[in-house]
Amino acid sequence: MTPAACKRIPISSARLSRLALWAALVAAVAFLAAPVRLVAQDCLACHGDASMTNSAGHSIAVDGKKFEQSIHGALGCNTCHADVKGYPHPEKVAPVQCEKCHADQANQLKGSVHTDSKDHPCTSCHGSAHEITPKTDPTSAVYPLNVPKTCGNCHANNGMAQKHGLDSVYPNYIDSIHGFALSKEGLLVAANCQSCHGSHGILSRKDPQSPTHKANIPVTCGKCHAKINANYQMGVHGQAIAKGDLNAPVCSDCHTAHAILQPTESAFRMQSTPICGNCHKDKFSTYRDTFHSQLGSLGGYVETARCWDCHEAHDVRPTADPASPVNPANLVVTCGRCHNGANLSFVQYQPHANANDRKLSPGLYFVRLFMNLLLISVLTFFIIHTILWIIRSRYNQVKAGKSGNGGNHA
Numbered sequence: 001m002t003p004a005a006c007k008r009i010p011i012s013s014a015r016l017s018r019l020a021l022w023a024a025l026v027a028a029v030a031f032l033a034a035p036v037r038l039v040a041q042d043c044l045a046c047h048g049d050a051s052m053t054n055s056a057g058h059s060i061a062v063d064g065k066k067f068e069q070s071i072h073g074a075l076g077c078n079t080c081h082a083d084v085k086g087y088p089h090p091e092k093v094a095p096v097q098c099e100k101c102h103a104d105q106a107n108q109l110k111g112s113v114h115t116d117s118k119d120h121p122c123t124s125c126h127g128s129a130h131e132i133t134p135k136t137d138p139t140s141a142v143y144p145l146n147v148p149k150t151c152g153n154c155h156a157n158n159g160m161a162q163k164h165g166l167d168s169v170y171p172n173y174i175d176s177i178h179g180f181a182l183s184k185e186g187l188l189v190a191a192n193c194q195s196c197h198g199s200h201g202i203l204s205r206k207d208p209q210s211p212t213h214k215a216n217i218p219v220t221c222g223k224c225h226a227k228i229n230a231n232y233q234m235g236v237h238g239q240a241i242a243k244g245d246l247n248a249p250v251c252s253d254c255h256t257a258h259a260i261l262q263p264t265e266s267a268f269r270m271q272s273t274p275i276c277g278n279c280h281k282d283k284f285s286t287y288r289d290t291f292h293s294q295l296g297s298l299g300g301y302v303e304t305a306r307c308w309d310c311h312e313a314h315d316v317r318p319t320a321d322p323a324s325p326v327n328p329a330n331l332v333v334t335c336g337r338c339h340n341g342a343n344l345s346f347v348q349y350q351p352h353a354n355a356n357d358r359k360l361s362p363g364l365y366f367v368r369l370f371m372n373l374l375l376i377s378v379l380t381f382f383i384i385h386t387i388l389w390i391i392r393s394r395y396n397q398v399k400a401g402k403s404g405n406g407g408n409h410a
């Protein structure tokens with residue numbers, strides 16, 4: 001092995017001897033001050049050879065240029081490889097302890113879902129130890145635009161996380177509004193995995209401290225969607241969650257966590273009626289019987305009234321609340337958004353008309369009762385009529401057979 005060649009500048013012999021003196025002095029100090037700080041070039045004399053392998057045949061080459069450009073480039077090799085103190089160094093070199101210099105990150109990682117240091121070494125997210133760049137550098141594995149791919153190494157189809165029984169998250173995310181904004185538009189402020197989960201202290205959603213625990217989700221999304229969160233908090237659902245009633249919906253119940261769609265897209269508008277309806281089953285079934293829903297379910301026609309067109313999506317309130325858009329005092333305005341010239345008599349129409357509920361819809365109730373009675377009496381009449389007709393025709397057949405004219409069924 002030849003040491004890496006370095007550029008030499010011609011200098012006078014007087015200066016050379018002065019330099020030699022200094023060099024000897026520095027060397028002496030370095031020798032006395034243990035541990036010896038070896039410069040990268042010393043190690044790269046051997047490890048800079050791209051084809052270098054260890055006795056087991058694995059590559060032990062280090063790209064000196066990339067290392068120099070990395071954030072640790074100014075550190076000597078053996079600030080990390082602390083047990084290499086000279087040459088030849090021992091064949092077995094101890095694993096690097098990143099936590100010696102980054103104790104905060106290491107401690108957070110220990111308390112997280114990625115606690116197992118064999119499965120989740122720092123390099124599992126930060127990439128090659130010799131090529132780490134600052135998180136603000138576009139080449140960093142944890143630069144906002146690169147985070148989804150980094151986490152997706154394990155959280156995708158057949159990834160390591162799926163073998164632990166977790167959903168495959170990456171494919172859903174990357175097709176979502178956030179994933180699209182990030183990967184196609186390069187929008188740095190769009191939510192990446194880290195925005196919602198954190199980085200080193202990631203907790204399971206079952207942990208009440210987790211930003212993805214149900215009760216904390218509005219705050220997590222609200223970091224960016226502040227106005228919508230404020231509206232949501234004023235509404236009946238937000239108030240219920242704030243009181244600890246986890247039956248009410250949070251952002252991800254209606255939008256999902258990873259497959260978030262643009263809510264004006266028909267794909268969202270078509271699927272979301274069942275979303276409100278999952279919890280409000282009675283209102284959903286009555287809505288389904290009425291004109292607005294029948295329209296909506298006709299071959300992709302989506303410009304009809306969905307639950308939130310009448311109720312609001314975030315600031316949802318009980319009918320009795322004067323601020324509710326479905327409070328009787330506000331119906332002319334609410335319905336008028338779509339029905340030009342809607343007046344007091346128009347808004348008498350009941351969007352949740354329930355023919356089985358005599359108190360809520362008395363007119364409908366009695367019409368239904370009358371129609372049912374009519375149906376039953378008509379059916380009864382026809383059944384009796386048919387039975388009598390069969391008896392009569394059988395009687396005629398038997399009579400005709402007795403008089404010798406039977407057997408001809410042409």
Ligand code: HEC
Nearest residue numbers: 038042043045046054055060077078081084087089091093
């Ligand atoms: C004279 C050549 C030479 C120099 C100089 C040298 N090494 Fe090595 N190093 C080797 C060889 C050969 C091996 C492979 C040992 C084996 O067969 O497993 C090795 C192995 C290693 C390993 C372990 C790789 C593994 O298999 O896990 C590390 C880490 C390492 N060297 C770091 C350094 C550092 C840091 C320096 C500078 C302070 C340095 N080396 C300087 C030749 C050298």
Ligand code: HEC
Nearest residue numbers: 040043044047059060062067072075077080094095096129
């Ligand atoms: C920021 C800390 C850090 C610095 C600085 C560093 N290394 Fe490493 N190095 C690591 C880590 C981490 C590994 C992975 C194995 C381990 O955990 O010990 C590693 C692995 C190695 C290996 C084994 C082969 C491989 O690539 O896995 C060699 C050889 C090596 N380093 C040489 C060097 C040389 C030469 C330098 C200086 C040019 C250097 N290292 C600087 C952290 C560092």
Ligand code: HEC
Nearest residue numbers: 098099102105106109114120121122125135142194199200
């Ligand atoms: C599960 C993936 C993951 C693992 C494992 C991981 N990191 Fe990080 N790390 C990140 C992400 C993501 C960021 C960027 C955070 C941000 O943008 O605020 C980051 C940022 C950092 C930073 C910059 C300062 C900061 O906290 O934002 C340091 C230093 C760091 N990590 C060190 C480490 C060390 C040391 C380890 C191992 C003990 C480690 N990381 C393990 C994902 C990880």
Ligand code: HEC
Nearest residue numbers: 071079080097098100101122123126129132133134135136
């Ligand atoms: C000898 C001390 C030391 C060791 C060991 C060390 N680092 Fe660093 N690291 C630093 C210093 C110094 C910086 C630059 C100052 C800063 O931003 O914290 C840095 C910066 C970083 C950054 C970028 C921080 C940012 O602002 O984005 C990451 C990521 C990082 N280190 C990860 C690691 C990982 C992973 C390991 C183990 C493989 C490791 N470090 C080992 C000293 C160390």
Ligand code: HEC
Nearest residue numbers: 148151155166167169170173191192193196205212252257
């Ligand atoms: C907009 C916020 C947000 C973003 C971005 C996000 N998540 Fe999530 N994630 C959540 C929430 C909230 C949950 C809680 C469970 C739920 O409601 O589905 C969750 C749950 C999870 C789970 C647990 C799934 C399970 O099966 O229990 C994993 C794993 C996960 N996320 C990984 C990721 C990864 C990897 C990324 C990036 C590709 C990511 N998340 C991006 C908010 C987010």
Ligand code: HEC
Nearest residue numbers: 113119124125150151154160161164193194197203204205
């Ligand atoms: C090296 C593979 C790997 C990487 C990289 C990785 N994860 Fe994980 N992650 C796992 C595994 C495996 C588990 C399951 C841990 C367990 O249950 O023991 C997990 C668990 C999780 C969970 C907890 C799910 C739950 O509710 O139990 C979340 C959330 C999560 N990871 C998010 C992330 C995010 C965000 C990133 C990127 C910053 C990331 N992961 C990077 C492998 C990885």
Ligand code: HEC
Nearest residue numbers: 177181189190191195220221224251252255257260262263
């Ligand atoms: C880090 C900031 C951030 C976080 C956290 C965040 N978002 Fe977003 N979100 C954005 C940005 C930026 C856009 C705009 C993307 C675009 O228009 O291309 C967006 C778009 C959306 C959209 C599409 C509608 C629109 O206004 O463009 C919905 C719906 C949405 N986010 C819901 C959520 C939900 C639910 C959560 C929590 C689970 C969440 N977001 C967390 C930044 C964030």
Ligand code: HEC
Nearest residue numbers: 218221222225228229232249250251254263264272308313
């Ligand atoms: C009960 C279901 C529900 C909950 C809970 C909910 N949303 Fe929405 N969200 C919707 C619907 C429905 C729309 C479509 C509204 C429209 O088209 O007028 C929407 C629209 C949006 C939009 C697009 C901008 C807009 O106003 O049209 C964003 C961004 C958004 N929601 C984020 C959030 C965030 C953040 C939370 C939690 C704080 C949240 N949502 C809670 C149902 C919900």
Ligand code: HEC
Nearest residue numbers: 236240247248249253275276279307308311313316317318
């Ligand atoms: C996860 C279940 C869930 C989903 C999804 C849901 N809600 Fe609710 N909703 C509730 C609960 C629980 C309450 C009662 C809150 C309270 O009063 O404490 C409620 C209350 C209401 C109220 C007030 C009337 C009352 O009975 O107190 C209206 C109106 C309402 N929701 C409409 C909607 C609309 C519109 C959607 C869809 C955009 C929706 N809800 C989605 C659970 C849900």
Ligand code: HEC
Nearest residue numbers: 276277280283284287305306307310318319320326351352
């Ligand atoms: C065309 C407008 C309109 C649509 C669409 C609509 N609603 Fe209503 N909703 C109303 C009106 C008006 C009332 C008050 C009169 C009543 O109770 O029938 C109401 C009442 C309610 C109530 C009871 C509120 C209370 O304070 O008791 C709930 C819950 C509700 N709707 C949920 C839904 C759900 C879920 C959907 C979608 C499946 C939906 N609504 C669709 C207009 C609408």
Ligand code: HEC
Nearest residue numbers: 291303304305306309310331334335337338346347349351
């Ligand atoms: C988001 C828009 C939208 C809102 C809000 C809305 N509707 Fe409709 N409605 C429609 C559409 C579209 C039709 C079908 C086209 C038509 O006939 O005008 C329709 C049809 C109707 C019909 C049957 C046809 C007709 O015009 O006589 C009635 C009755 C009706 N709506 C009542 C209401 C009432 C009452 C409200 C308020 C509680 C309301 N609508 C709110 C969009 C809306």
